[in-house]
Amino acid sequence: MSVIDKLVARSRRRSPWLFRLNAGGCNGCDIEFSACLSPRYDVEQTGALLVGSARHADILCVTGPVTRGSLAALETIFAQMGDPKAVVAVGNCPATCDVFAGSPVIAGPLDGLVPVDVFVPGCPPRPGDIIEGIARAVAALPAKGARGGKRDAKRKRGAGKKT
Numbered sequence: 001m002s003v004i005d006k007l008v009a010r011s012r013r014r015s016p017w018l019f020r021l022n023a024g025g026c027n028g029c030d031i032e033f034s035a036c037l038s039p040r041y042d043v044e045q046t047g048a049l050l051v052g053s054a055r056h057a058d059i060l061c062v063t064g065p066v067t068r069g070s071l072a073a074l075e076t077i078f079a080q081m082g083d084p085k086a087v088v089a090v091g092n093c094p095a096t097c098d099v100f101a102g103s104p105v106i107a108g109p110l111d112g113l114v115p116v117d118v119f120v121p122g123c124p125p126r127p128g129d130i131i132e133g134i135a136r137a138v139a140a141l142p143a144k145g146a147r148g149g150k151r152d153a154k155r156k157r158g159a160g161k162k163t
């Protein structure tokens, strides 16, 4: 592992960058996810940051049962994320499709479509449980190997710069 890769791995442990995708949920899990960013739970205090582009994210947080309409977005977002990356299934819907199971418009559950590292159960789960799930995903990242070298390290460093 190069010096750059070691620095990136060390930085990621303290500042995982998150991307959230609602794959057809009812918004209940998204409200709880948003609460994680509120002053009460303040997940950013731990260094975690919600980013607007999957290309900059280390962890993909998915809510909802994955409708057929959201499947292409899920696949594109997952492909855009650099390695190593982790996926957190937030709520019962991505795990089992929950109340949407059996519907002809559902492509889920999530782990049949992309590899899932952490399941956070609940309908919806509490913010504290979501934060714990994110922490478990961060812990899983080192075992997935280094990100793809200097090019990706440069991309992540430059992601926060204004253009």
Ligand code: SF4
Pocket: 025, 026, 027, 028, 029, 030, 063, 064, 065, 090, 091, 092, 093, 094, 098, 099, 122, 123, 124, 125
């Ligand atoms: S798990 Fe419950 S709260 Fe979350 S998206 Fe599904 S139905 Fe809504």
